[in-house]
Amino acid sequence: MALIDLANPTRFLVLAERVLPWLMAATLFAFAIGLTQSALAPDDYQQGATVKIMFLHVPSAWLGMFCWGLMSVAALGTLVWRHPLADVAAKAAAPIGAAFTFLCLFTGAMWGRPMWGTYWVWDARLTSELILLIMYFGVIALWRTVENPSDAARVVAIVTLVGAIDLPIIKFSVDWWNTLHQPESVFRMGGPTIDKSLLVPLFAMVIAFTLLFVTLHIAAMRNEILRRRVRGMLMLQARGQEA
Amino acid sequence: MRLVGRDIGCTRGGREVLAGVSFSVVAGEALAVTGRNGAGKTTLLRLIAGLLELAAGQLELTGGAADATLAEQVHYLGHRDGLKSALSVRENLEFWYAFLGGRDASAASGGPGGGILQTALEHVGLAALAALPAAYLSAGQRRRLAIARLLAAPRPVWLLDEPTAALDAASQKRLTELMRNHLAGGGIIVAATHGPLGLDRAAELRLGAA
């Protein structure tokens, strides 16, 4: 099965049906490993067990941003390459990305309250992440505004690409501004500064979250294709009653 | 029952659109309002519907319900259909039935308005599409749904503004049939039209300079 087959909705549905059970199993397995690793990881000498919120918070942050990146690629697919499934991919991804971003903000607030005494501060990283969440909601609303999703696709694609500017802002915000949020500790020049005993569970959870995202995304794409088919059938039914 | 207009005048946007128009229609009769575009056909219909104010003259429905205004005893089928795309065919009709009929629905069989609505949809040939969102209907089908509104909530006077526009031949025949039934039941029809209505007897009121 060549990669080009993914461009055909029907073949995509067939592929999705075959692949989804494996993906779901892999996701569950990865979470089992990741959660066990997180539970076994040592407590931080300053933060105690609370530090383990990091194992939920960091992966959701990364996936929230990764999802917008995926949507941006899909946007290019719609505008430049005219790929038939590009807008399906974009539409299916938006709610998932919003959920991960919300989870990031929520776990961050839960972490912040005992650690720094507040659920929220208006510092650069948190604010830019909140703006990302607002942009996700905006895009979801935009998809719903037009009755025919294909018509909305190009407008959403443009908005998505413009919004992608927020991603580097989020990433570098902790370096550019003085913030309460801690500075970069994993992806930075000079290597990570987190101890390996915490780094391993973190990456295990990242893999688990990524598998979760892929599973959810493929399922959502399948649902969207089916939804459009139903719509097409309803329109045929209406035409059939012209007389 | 008689719908009478005496010396009707109407000004819109500073321009006198109608002046000295008089007519009289009894129950069972139809009045075709003709004239070139801009002669005031739509204005006259909207005046009777109560959507515009009379500058001069009187309008009266004698023999109608004593406690209802003229507007409440009139159906207006204008250029727009009054349909919501997000609602289904049936939901649209149910709304107008409840809003314009104002009578307790549970009297009809099959629950609120069940009998009347089903019949109305059948008369316009949309019964099979009852659950379909109105967004998927063609222009002709939307027009037919608008006509179903007239059947769902009975009112004695029908004001039709170019009713045959957007309808194909089969639907036009169906509409003529419905108009005949309405007249036979003692109703009144005032229709603005460019062409013939297809009714056996229809008086004509010509508007605009002769």
Place this chain on the structure above:
Amino acid sequence: MMALRAILLRDMRLAVRVGGGALIGVLFFLVVVTLIPLAVGPNLVLLKRIGPAILWLGALLASLLALDRLFAADHEDGSLDLILMGSAPLELTVAAKGLAHWITTGLPLVVAVPVLGLLLDLDPLAIGAVALTLLVGTPAITFIGLIGAAIAVVLRRGGLLLPVLVLPLTVPVLIFGVSAAEAVIVGPASFATPFTILCALTLASLVIGPAAAAATLRHGLD
């Protein structure tokens, strides 16, 4: 009355199904609450102090901006003509539309207050005070807004005309709403006084709003 119940349910159904759904108002509320700290600065002490005012302003703007489609949508598809020919009094019909708007737009704003209050570092008492005053005040905003919505459709002008007309009329509601909320938080000023005035304003708007809007629609449409 069957007719009023029908239009109430129809408008609520449409609010949920059409466009961004009823939650677009909440999203706008979130945007406003985000913008103000970005402009004013991240000083949490200051934000906590002006929090009730920020929330009231956000709710006010979010409530109003959704109103301009209230009559315009019906006007465009011809439903408004038919509504004017209904058997129910136009004032009650307009009030039913206002009620539908408040339930689908205003009430979600009140529900969003706890979450947004956390962003402004408000404590539970403050959040409760703001939520209560908004619960009483948002109907007033909606019903006063009916007048502007009617004018906007009669004059066929949308855009900023509606907010410009209506916002001055909502100033008393804003003032008494915020001061009632502040009275709970800061004390010792009386809570009962501004709160009862707020209630009175809302009750008055429930009558004046629909009456004025109906009169506008009746005489202004052509």
